[in-house]
Amino acid sequence: MPTSKQITAAYKLAQQRYADLGVDTEAAIAKALAVPISLHCWQADDVRGLETPKDGVAGGGIMATGGHPGRARNGDEMRADISMALALLPGAHRLNLHAFYAETGDKVVERDAIEPKHFSRWLDWAQSEDLGLDFNPTYFAHPLANSGYTLSSADDEIRNFWIQHGKASRKIAQHFAKKLKSPCVNNHWVADGAKDDPQDRFGPRQRLAAAYDEIFADKSISAKHCVDAVEGKLFGIGSEAYTVGSQEFYSNYALTRDKVLCLDLGHYHPTESVADKVSAHLEFHKKLLLHTSRPMRWDSDHVVTLDDAVRNLFLEIARGDAWDRIYVALDFFDASINRVAAYVTGTRATRQAILCGLLDIFPPMAKEQRAFQPHEPLAFMELTRALPWGAVWDELCRRANVPAGADWLDDVAAYESQVLLNRD
Numbered sequence: 001m002p003t004s005k006q007i008t009a010a011y012k013l014a015q016q017r018y019a020d021l022g023v024d025t026e027a028a029i030a031k032a033l034a035v036p037i038s039l040h041c042w043q044a045d046d047v048r049g050l051e052t053p054k055d056g057v058a059g060g061g062i063m064a065t066g067g068h069p070g071r072a073r074n075g076d077e078m079r080a081d082i083s084m085a086l087a088l089l090p091g092a093h094r095l096n097l098h099a100f101y102a103e104t105g106d107k108v109v110e111r112d113a114i115e116p117k118h119f120s121r122w123l124d125w126a127q128s129e130d131l132g133l134d135f136n137p138t139y140f141a142h143p144l145a146n147s148g149y150t151l152s153s154a155d156d157e158i159r160n161f162w163i164q165h166g167k168a169s170r171k172i173a174q175h176f177a178k179k180l181k182s183p184c185v186n187n188h189w190v191a192d193g194a195k196d197d198p199q200d201r202f203g204p205r206q207r208l209a210a211a212y213d214e215i216f217a218d219k220s221i222s223a224k225h226c227v228d229a230v231e232g233k234l235f236g237i238g239s240e241a242y243t244v245g246s247q248e249f250y251s252n253y254a255l256t257r258d259k260v261l262c263l264d265l266g267h268y269h270p271t272e273s274v275a276d277k278v279s280a281h282l283e284f285h286k287k288l289l290l291h292t293s294r295p296m297r298w299d300s301d302h303v304v305t306l307d308d309a310v311r312n313l314f315l316e317i318a319r320g321d322a323w324d325r326i327y328v329a330l331d332f333f334d335a336s337i338n339r340v341a342a343y344v345t346g347t348r349a350t351r352q353a354i355l356c357g358l359l360d361i362f363p364p365m366a367k368e369q370r371a372f373q374p375h376e377p378l379a380f381m382e383l384t385r386a387l388p389w390g391a392v393w394d395e396l397c398r399r400a401n402v403p404a405g406a407d408w409l410d411d412v413a414a415y416e417s418q419v420l421l422n423r424d
Ligand SMILES: C[C@H](O)[C@H](O)[C@@H](O)C(=O)CO
Pocket: 042, 047, 061, 062, 098, 136, 189, 231, 233, 236, 264, 291, 299, 331
């Protein structure tokens, strides 16, 4: 693995190479370190939640598969594992919590009754790690979600239960934001839908819109603190034929209600480009929440790698200079590998994509108002891929005081043998 001296020497050469193309690597490193990435707490425990012991499935259209030992079994273990991952990650981070990670002791507290106090241990830990907090109401993995419909249910009792949960989530998000002096993104996703063609597609969508309107009607919640986002999807396990909260539904909802639209890289047809959607949405929406994920043939939530989808997404953000109009969050869960390694791999890949976006040669070229021959953009895009961004990344890691290269694997191996393998 490269020494600190070797990293700096390689960086100097890379810096010059980029400078010749008009790219300021110092500015790119500083900005790439500053973009906050919200780490999803649910990779640590395979999306099980802390409410009651459950086996395997999270329920509601998503599922972590695999049986690698060492899964976190409680809040303390989750926090320890995430702290371990954070120690190996460069840059600014937040923690993205789901409501079913409330810690209520021996008391069963229903989701419509959760309060900020049930997350005080997460809040204390976030303060100690200097992290902002984001939040998500959990509209799945619950007996009242078994019918396949929650906020869009035709059953008043079920729908009202989930409306109360949505309202409670916003109070918690506002509390986090005030305590941590940092706005809290509160992302709403429901798995509502049908496995096979329903006879009524209108009713659930009308009820879903009305339910959200009721949730968001609470005027005691300020958008300065609680930044509500809504996340659509093409299909899920059990909602193959009909997903109530589709992309079109949420795009229109967010636009007409001034909410943030969430784009998850796993939520589209495999050939659809999420990068291409960014400029279309940002022409109309103020902000986007981006969930980085890797859909292997379907919405499988594989650990993020530096693939074209993630790279192109942040190239697009860079080309539109839209850094202040996005929130970046992770969304993957793999129970078949060491979960700390999953965090480190996926978070590093996301930040590498951010860095590659910032090292793009097109924005400086655009300033020169250079007229391209039709064949040139493609040639320059190929050149961009071949530029020594890895040397800039190593330098970024060195400055952030975290291992460059794959040196972090040693730390993960030690943590696995000393901590993770001692769990049942
Ligand atoms: C656990 C999250 O809420 C979930 O992954 C959601 O963001 C999603 O993407 C569902 O497919």
